[in-house]
Amino acid sequence: MSEPGGAAGLPGSDHRRGGRVTLVGGGPGAVDLLTLRAWRALQSADVVVADRLGAVGVLDDLPATTDVVHVGKTSGNHPVPQEEINRILVARARAGAHVVRLKGGDPFLFGRGGEELIACREAGIEVEVVPGVTSAVSVPELAGIPVTHRGTAHGVHITSGHGGLDDAAVAVVRENTATLVILMGVSSLSTIAQQALRAGTDPATPVAIVENGSTPAQRVTRTRLDEAAAAAAAEGVAAPAVIVIGGVAADGLLGSVRDGRLAGAGV
Amino acid sequence: MPENPAAPGAPYPLGLRVTGRLVVVVGGGPVAARRARGLADAGARVRVVAPEVCEELAAAGEVEWIRREYRTGDLDEAWLAHTATGDPSVDRQVADDAEALRIFCVTAGDAEAATAWTPAVARVRLDSPGPPDPGDAGGRSGQTGEEIIVSVHAGGDPRRARAIRSEVQAQLESGTLPIRRVRPRPGADRTAQPATSSGPAVRDHGWVALVGGGPGDPGLISVRGRSLVARADVVVADRLGPRSLLDELAPDVQVVEVGKTAGNHPVPQDEINRILVQHAMAGRNVVRLKGGDPYVFGRGGEELAVCRDAGIETEVVPGVTSAVSVPAAVGIPVTHRGVARGFSVLTGHDALQDARRAEAGDAAAGHAVSVTGGSDHTLILLMGVSRLAETAAALTTPERPAGTPVAVVEDGYGPRRRVTVGTLADIAERAAAAGVRPPAVVVVGDVVRLAPAWRDHPAG
Numbered sequence: 001m002s003e004p005g006g007a008a009g010l011p012g013s014d015h016r017r018g019g020r021v022t023l024v025g026g027g028p029g030a031v032d033l034l035t036l037r038a039w040r041a042l043q044s045a046d047v048v049v050a051d052r053l054g055a056v057g058v059l060d061d062l063p064a065t066t067d068v069v070h071v072g073k074t075s076g077n078h079p080v081p082q083e084e085i086n087r088i089l090v091a092r093a094r095a096g097a098h099v100v101r102l103k104g105g106d107p108f109l110f111g112r113g114g115e116e117l118i119a120c121r122e123a124g125i126e127v128e129v130v131p132g133v134t135s136a137v138s139v140p141e142l143a144g145i146p147v148t149h150r151g152t153a154h155g156v157h158i159t160s161g162h163g164g165l166d167d168a169a170v171a172v173v174r175e176n177t178a179t180l181v182i183l184m185g186v187s188s189l190s191t192i193a194q195q196a197l198r199a200g201t202d203p204a205t206p207v208a209i210v211e212n213g214s215t216p217a218q219r220v221t222r223t224r225l226d227e228a229a230a231a232a233a234a235e236g237v238a239a240p241a242v243i244v245i246g247g248v249a250a251d252g253l254l255g256s257v258r259d260g261r262l263a264g265a266g267v
Numbered sequence: 268m269p270e271n272p273a274a275p276g277a278p279y280p281l282g283l284r285v286t287g288r289l290v291v292v293v294g295g296g297p298v299a300a301r302r303a304r305g306l307a308d309a310g311a312r313v314r315v316v317a318p319e320v321c322e323e324l325a326a327a328g329e330v331e332w333i334r335r336e337y338r339t340g341d342l343d344e345a346w347l348a349h350t351a352t353g354d355p356s357v358d359r360q361v362a363d364d365a366e367a368l369r370i371f372c373v374t375a376g377d378a379e380a381a382t383a384w385t386p387a388v389a390r391v392r393l394d395s396p397g398p399p400d401p402g403d404a405g406g407r408s409g410q411t412g413e414e415i416i417v418s419v420h421a422g423g424d425p426r427r428a429r430a431i432r433s434e435v436q437a438q439l440e441s442g443t444l445p446i447r448r449v450r451p452r453p454g455a456d457r458t459a460q461p462a463t464s465s466g467p468a469v470r471d472h473g474w475v476a477l478v479g480g481g482p483g484d485p486g487l488i489s490v491r492g493r494s495l496v497a498r499a500d501v502v503v504a505d506r507l508g509p510r511s512l513l514d515e516l517a518p519d520v521q522v523v524e525v526g527k528t529a530g531n532h533p534v535p536q537d538e539i540n541r542i543l544v545q546h547a548m549a550g551r552n553v554v555r556l557k558g559g560d561p562y563v564f565g566r567g568g569e570e571l572a573v574c575r576d577a578g579i580e581t582e583v584v585p586g587v588t589s590a591v592s593v594p595a596a597v598g599i600p601v602t603h604r605g606v607a608r609g610f611s612v613l614t615g616h617d618a619l620q621d622a623r624r625a626e627a628g629d630a631a632a633g634h635a636v637s638v639t640g641g642s643d644h645t646l647i648l649l650m651g652v653s654r655l656a657e658t659a660a661a662l663t664t665p666e667r668p669a670g671t672p673v674a675v676v677e678d679g680y681g682p683r684r685r686v687t688v689g690t691l692a693d694i695a696e697r698a699a700a701a702g703v704r705p706p707a708v709v710v711v712g713d714v715v716r717l718a719p720a721w722r723d724h725p726a727g
Contacts, residue, residue, distance in 0.1 A: 027489065028585070035587060036441050036493055037486035043437065063433070106591050114600035114717065131482070131592035133489060137560050138585030146561075146568035154617045156563070159609030160602070168640035169609055177621075178611065254572050 019093035021120045023113050025106040025132015026054030028139050028214040034058060037130045038102075045100035047092045049085065053240055054104030054132075067097075082112055086119035093125045104240075105135040110160050110183055134158075136181045139213030139242040143220045144254055152247040153179040161185020161243065165195050173225075174201045179246040186239045190229035196245070201225060208249035211241040222251050278384050278420055283347070286310030291345040293337045293361050294352040295320030298375050302349045302385065303330050316341050317352070339364050347383070351375035386418035387425065387432035391439040393446065393498065415439060415446060441490050442497030447517065473500065473552040475543050475574045477567045479560040479586015480508030482593055484680035488512070492584040499554035501546045503539065507558025507589075507706060521551075536566060540573040547579045559589040564614060564649055588612075590647045593679030593708040597686040598718045607645045607714050615651025615658050615709065622661030641666040645712035652705045656695035662711060663691045672715035677707040686720045 022041045027033035034042075034055050042048060042058060045066055050059060052072030059068055069088060071080035080088075085101075092099045107113030107129060120127045136158045137147050147156040155178035159169045162184050173180045173196045185192055186209070197203060203226035211219045223231035225245065231237075247253075273279065288311055292303045295317030307313045307329045315324060316333045324330065333341070337357055342348050342364050350361035350372060358374050365372035366382065374381040392414050417435050421428035438444045476495045481487035488496070488509050496502065496512055499520060504513060506526030513522055523542055527533035534542075539555075546553045561567030561583055574581045590612040591601050601610045613621075644667075651658055652675065663669050669692035677685045689697040691711065715721055 025587075030491070032440070032491035032494070033489045033585060035481065035487045035489055037484070039437065039441060039490060040486070043433075106587070106595075108595050108600035108602065109591060110602055112604060114603045117598075117600075118717075129595055131487065131587050131595050133479075133560075133585045133587055134591055137563055137588055141560070141562050141583055141585045148562060148564050148612075149568045150566060155611055155613040157609060157611040166608060166640075166644075168611070168644040171639040172611070178613070254568055254575070 018096040019098065020126040020128070021089050021093050021099045021101060021116075022128045022130060023101045023107045023116060024103065024130045025108075025111075025113075025134070026056075026058070026102050026104055027133035028105060028135040028142070029053070029055060029057075029212070030214040031055045031057045031061075033133050033138065033214060035130060035132065038132065041100050041128075041130060042102065044098060046097035047099045048102055049088060049092075049099060050102045051104055054102060056102075058102075082115060086116055089116060089120055090123040090125055093120070094123070103132070105183075106132040109134050109136060109158070135213060135240075135242055136183055139210050140181065140208070140244045140248075142214050143208065143210045143218065145208055145210075145244055145248050146254070147179045147181060147244070147248060149248050149253065152253065153177065155179070156181060158183070161188045161192055164188050164191040170195055170199045173205065173245050174199045176202065176205060176246055179244060179248050182243040182245070184239070185243045186232070186237060186241045189232050189237075189243065192243075193225055193228045196225060205245060206247060206249040206251075208244045209237050209241050210244070211237060211239075213240075213242055222249065280386070280418055280420070282416070285347065288312065288346040289314060289344050290347045290349065291316060291342050293317065293341070293348070293350040293357070294375070295324055296351060296353060297321055297323065298351040299349070300324040300327070302351065302373070303327060305385075306349075311347075314341075314345075337361060342368055342370065345370060348372040349375075384420060386420045387428035389417040389419070389432045389436035389439055391415050391436070391446075393494070413448075440494065442494035445497070445517065446494070447498050447500070447520070471550060472579050473547040473550050474580040474582065475547050475553045475555065475570075476582045476584060477555045477557065477561040477565075477570055478584045479565070479588075480512070480556050480558055481587035482559060482589040482596070482680045483507065483509055483678070485509040485511045487587050487592070487680065489584060489586065492586065495582075495584065496554050496556065498552060500551040501553045503542060503546075503553060503555045505556070505558055508556055512556070521546075536569060540570055543570060543574055544577045544579065547574065548577065557586070560586040563588045563590055563612060589679065589708055590649060593676050594647070594674070594710045594714075596679040596684060597674070597676050597720060599674060599676075599686075599710055599714055600717060601645050601647060601710070601714060603714055603717060606717065607643050607712055610645035610647055610712075611640075612647045612649065615648045615654060618646070618648055618651065619654060619658050619661055622658075626661070639666075642668070642671040642711075642713045645710065645714050648709040648711070650705065651709040652698070652703060652707045655698055655703075655709070658709075659691045659695050667691070667711075671711060672713065672721065674710045674715045674718060674720070675703050675707050676710065677703060679708065686718065688715060688718065688720050688724045 024038045024041050047067045049069045049071055071085050089099055089101055103111045117127055140147055157172040157178050158181045161182040169180055172178050205225040207223050207225055207228045209221040221231060221235050221237055290306050290311045290313055292299050292315045300321055300323040303313050303315055314331045316337050318336055348361060348365045348370060350358045352358055358377060362372045362374050371383040373383045373385055419428045419432045421431060478492040478495055501521045503523045503525055525534035525539050543553055543555060557565045571581055594601055671691045673689055673691055673694040675687045675698050687698050687701045687703055
């Protein structure tokens with residue numbers, strides 16, 4: 001039997017019990033890559049709990065009555081600890097508010113959305129999850145890099161680069177039949193490249209690093225595995241960035257025309 | 268619906284082309300700043316007269332600031348005046364001077380004295396798909412786009428006007444209003460654009476947008492994607508994705524079905540490519556609406572390359588991938604702190620191939636992603652239902668034992684949503700017993716234990 005577990009109830013399903021939480025994937029950053037459901041949830045929210053990443057531009061357009069709580073890391077400030085975020089979600093919902101937790105990308109991809117979902121559920125709070133456009137796929141995509149492509153990559157492996165790669169990720173990059181996409185990997189790039197090379201990966205394997213994907217500040221650095229760390233240092237590559245390793249990262253795969261569309265276009 | 272005649276004394280709506288013309292704004296507060304910015308954005312020469320200005324206005328470089336109190340004579344040469352000083356006597360003086368000069372004056376906070384009103388405005392730029400103008404640092408060029416503007420005046424209640432404006436704005440942006448162009452753009456082929464330097468013929472073509480429609484729920488398409496669907500002359504659709512959007516299209520929008528339906532073979536990829544190019548070459552705007560994301564097994568890259576080779580303006584709009592969102596629909600996060608830090612997305616076919624080659628002693632295949640890794644490494648198989656038994660057997664390795672949890676999720680965002688859970692050992696049997704049918708997403712790994720459905724599972 002099916003058991004949706006309250007993870008994805010229908011929009012506006014139940015106001016009678018008062019407070020509720022909607023975990024919203026805000027996509028890679030461009031406001032018009034929010035989903036319609038995300039958009040509607042934000043418009044009807046009493047409280048929006050927001051990170052530094054994702055479609056933060058939408059916060060400017062919220063009704064003046066919406067209470068925006070920033071919990072992301074900003075320069076000079078520590079981020080709010082996860083337990084505290086969970087506590088804010090539960091407390092505000094218990095007080096009767098419709099709380100939208102706006103996250104970058106998809107709430108379940110390294111976004112610790114699962115923990116927030118569980119914390120709310122355990123507190124008996126109604127939770128709805130609105131999946132988002134994940135940065136792992138869309139950021140390369142908008143830079144002209146398809147994460148799967150017939151004849152080049154028959155699969156994609158997506159991982160966090162924090163602290164280097166695990167065995168599965170190393171295997172993917174060595175085999176080079178699937179694309180490896182690394183989120184949060186900029187600071188570990190040197191370690192990652194060394195791990196891959198030590199495992200016997202072709203040093204000429206293409207690497208692309210996309211910073212500020214989907215926004216007007218987007219920048220793509222194309223390099224190869226054995227030169228990636230040096231290239232990133234020379235270019236001053238900084239987080240947030242998505243790293244793509246594999247044949248699809250080669251320049252010119254989809255032709256020579258400039259790629260992408262830029263943020264906020266039209267909306 | 269017939270238009271209602273205006274009531275006597277009601278404002279007469281009018282659009283002003285202020286480019287290069289002098290507009291005088293009297294006052295330096297937030298209201299004046301907002302007006303000054305709006306006028307400057309529209310290309311006006313803006314002169315602010317105020318002894319002090321707020322931070323926002325001081326930072327506006329394109330605005331000329333006369334740093335003193337208002338004097339009669341300041342409106343000379345102006346085409347329009349705005350006054351928002353917060354001092355009724357000054358505002359009245361400005362209004363009187365404007366009246367004497369026969370120019371219109373917007374008076375903040377005094378509707379009686381005002382000869383002009385600024386409506387609440389909803390505006391949406393409808394940019395052509397395609398790469399941004401190289402000469403434009405901030406994205407698409409203003410010249411390539413076109414704008415729809417809706418002005419709202421709500422009986423002298425600015426808050427009500429703003430509320431209506433916001434709702435109209437949201438609907439314009441999300442493509443739920445009929446925004447498709449009916450008449451050709453005036454002077455479209457005369458507009459020389461750096462972005463189209465590949466040849467003037469480009470202007471005669473329509474565009475092609477590859478739009479990721481998400482997992483099926485019409486609310487899970489992006490705002491950008493929805494807006495482009497609303498503007499399309501032709502929609503080329505799969506069997507997957509937000510099919511209900513097709514029902515909302517205008518009757519003269521052509522829908523081309525290219526997906527596999529019961530009893531029908533799908534249209535071959537080459538034929539799909541040909542359809543896209545043909546319609547665009549004939550001047551029609553085309554949306555290729557796909558399930559999930561265009562680049563996650565969507566063959567979007569091939570379609571894009573073909574359109575570009577034909578010189579057609581293209582855009583790819585990312586979608587919510589089913590690989591992540593469908594498991595999420597039944598409470599399975601594909602990554603979870605302490606449970607899984609990475610996941611692989613494969614087709615069921617490829618997973619099976621890898622495993623077979625590994626079994627046959629192919630050393631390279633032995634390292635393939637479907638074969639490597641333990642139950643902490645999440646595998647997502649798309650199109651993996653039809654040969655589930657073989658695939659599950661092939662995926663069973665010493666690191667990923669037969670007891671590894673598996674979930675099969677059907678129709679993640681539709682009325683038939685259902686999750687069937689089991690282990691690599693018994694999932695095929697359970698799926699068969701439940702009558703599981705494609706399309707479905709298969710999840711292999713420890714993250715399945717987080718699903719509420721796992722709790723009811725005998726092994727759970």
